Amino acid sequence: MAVAVDRDQAFLAGVRRIADEVCGPCADEVDRDARFPVEALAELREERALSAFVPVELGGGGVSFEALAEACLQLGRRCGASAMVFAMHQIQLVTIVRHLDRGSWFEDYLREVVTDQRLVASVTSEVGTGGDMGRSIAAVTPADRGAFMFEKAAPTVSYGAYADDLFTTARRAPEAEPGDQVVVLTCKEQTRLEQTGSWDPLGMRGTCSPGYVVRAEFPAEQVLGTPFAQVSAESLVPVSHILWSHLWLGIARDAFDRSRAFVREAAKRRPGEPSPGAQRLSHLMSELSLLRAEVGLGLREFVDASEEPGRPWLSTMTAALRFNNLKIAASEQAPRVCQGALGVCGIVGFKNDTPFSVGRHLRDTMSACLMVANDRIHQTNASLLLIAKEV
Amino acid sequence: MDPNDQIRGVLAEHARLPVDASALADCADLYQAGMTSHASVNVMLALEDGFDIEFPDHMLKRSVFESIASIEAAIVELLAVEAA
Numbered sequence A: 001m002a003v004a005v006d007r008d009q010a011f012l013a014g015v016r017r018i019a020d021e022v023c024g025p026c027a028d029e030v031d032r033d034a035r036f037p038v039e040a041l042a043e044l045r046e047e048r049a050l051s052a053f054v055p056v057e058l059g060g061g062g063v064s065f066e067a068l069a070e071a072c073l074q075l076g077r078r079c080g081a082s083a084m085v086f087a088m089h090q091i092q093l094v095t096i097v098r099h100l101d102r103g104s105w106f107e108d109y110l111r112e113v114v115t116d117q118r119l120v121a122s123v124t125s126e127v128g129t130g131g132d133m134g135r136s137i138a139a140v141t142p143a144d145r146g147a148f149m150f151e152k153a154a155p156t157v158s159y160g161a162y163a164d165d166l167f168t169t170a171r172r173a174p175e176a177e178p179g180d181q182v183v184v185l186t187c188k189e190q191t192r193l194e195q196t197g198s199w200d201p202l203g204m205r206g207t208c209s210p211g212y213v214v215r216a217e218f219p220a221e222q223v224l225g226t227p228f229a230q231v232s233a234e235s236l237v238p239v240s241h242i243l244w245s246h247l248w249l250g251i252a253r254d255a256f257d258r259s260r261a262f263v264r265e266a267a268k269r270r271p272g273e274p275s276p277g278a279q280r281l282s283h284l285m286s287e288l289s290l291l292r293a294e295v296g297l298g299l300r301e302f303v304d305a306s307e308e309p310g311r312p313w314l315s316t317m318t319a320a321l322r323f324n325n326l327k328i329a330a331s332e333q334a335p336r337v338c339q340g341a342l343g344v345c346g347i348v349g350f351k352n353d354t355p356f357s358v359g360r361h362l363r364d365t366m367s368a369c370l371m372v373a374n375d376r377i378h379q380t381n382a383s384l385l386l387i388a389k390e391v
Numbered sequence B: 001m002d003p004n005d006q007i008r009g010v011l012a013e014h015a016r017l018p019v020d021a022s023a024l025a026d027c028a029d030l031y032q033a034g035m036t037s038h039a040s041v042n043v044m045l046a047l048e049d050g051f052d053i054e055f056p057d058h059m060l061k062r063s064v065f066e067s068i069a070s071i072e073a074a075i076v077e078l079l080a081v082e083a084a
Helices: A002-033 A038-046 A065-078 A080-098 A105-116 A228-269 A276-307 A317-345 A359-365 A374-385 B003-014 B037-051 B068-083
Strands: A120-123 A148-154 A165-171 A181-187 A191-195 A212-218
Touching: A002 A038, A002 A065, A002 A080, A002 A359, A038 A080, A065 A080, A065 A228, A065 A276, A080 A105, A080 A120, A080 A165, A080 A228, A080 A359, A148 A165, A165 A212, A181 A212, A181 A228, A228 A276, A228 A317, A228 A359, A276 A317, A317 A359, A317 A374, A374 B037, B003 B037, B003 B068, B037 B068
Parallel strands: A120 A165
Antiparallel strands: A148 A212, A165 A181, A191 A212
16 A cells, blocks of 8 residues: 555655656647647656556556646646646547456556657547447448458547547447447558548637547457446446546636736736735635535545445446536636636736736646536436436 | 337338338348438337337347347336236
8 A cells, every 4th residue: 555655655756847847848839839748748658657657577566546637736826738648548449458457468468668758649530420439330340361440530639649649439349339439459551541621710720620530450369358438437427527627627727726826916016905816716726625625526426435345336326327417517627717817917918928827727627527428418417307307 | 010110110111121121021120121310219119109118228238139030029027027
């Protein structure tokens, strides 16, 4: 136990250092130029943070899921895009680790992630499915010499051009129904990416997420054994929503910290005079606390449920509602906090080049409600609420 | 009515399968046969209504509704608890 705690602490100390010394100083440039945070990724690789969650017996860092979530928060405080790239990579890895069959190709793959610090991107959304990750058009199709292939048109692939490997969902076979999906992990050498769109968005600009047509050819062993429906309910969806919400909390926290620094500065300049921003800041703290409470509780519930043998709760509709709601609540609350911070700082917060600028924070968190559109999640929840008993 | 037939009736009406529900094998995977998550909720509601039962939360998961056999086992269990 003590060893595990030490591992977490050492990992988090490294991540905090990278956040402060590398992510923070580059964040404005990454945002302005919509460029990939190469410095942050180089440092995270150096720190062996890309394999932090891989079990120790496979050579990885063996850190806890809580430590991973905290790392997303810490990176989010300094650069939303770097945090999002880190989080998305970890979502793929956590999913693979949690559904690992002993002796499978995926075990060797994780060892390679450790030695090469490979970066994994995901191709889960698809043109033509209306944003429903639970359905695919692309299918795993027999190719030459016993191999398989797929072709998938994805509206966005975050950091697709910078990833070493792709984690893709597709129908199990050409004749399979849209919901009968599997996960395929393909390496860069097996994959061809044809960019189909540009990337000049409002926020999260450094994630470099244009659309692509993805084509890959691969042996059968690179298809994950567990069906995607199970992988999705037990891992991919809750893990995504927890890690995303942690980094959104991180961004919101930095916006709050900047507005607090602004109020303190004003108070020092005019000692004894009431500052209008001070009252607003106090209100803002309540908003931030709500976000922090929801995010922290979601993490706790997931970790507790994951410790039960067979983790039965995670596959229930109650759990789906729970983690869907975490995503909706956090994605709405984070930009609310950032907007509140803007209200406190006023024009110096609105300007992009002051110590109190919060424009990037606001724009980055505005992406939250689109990452799996909240409207679609509400649609799912509306249906689940009809049948779930205790929510 | 035999529970198995009643379940097939509910599936025919609510599962929106591209195949004939009465011709499905008891252990055929309903999701693989094309039942969507949304349709499965309507199936659950119709089963609760038709059998006058309530599926507790721990039963509200994919594995319980993935085949006629698994649905029947769950319903038989709930009816037995009610009769006891």
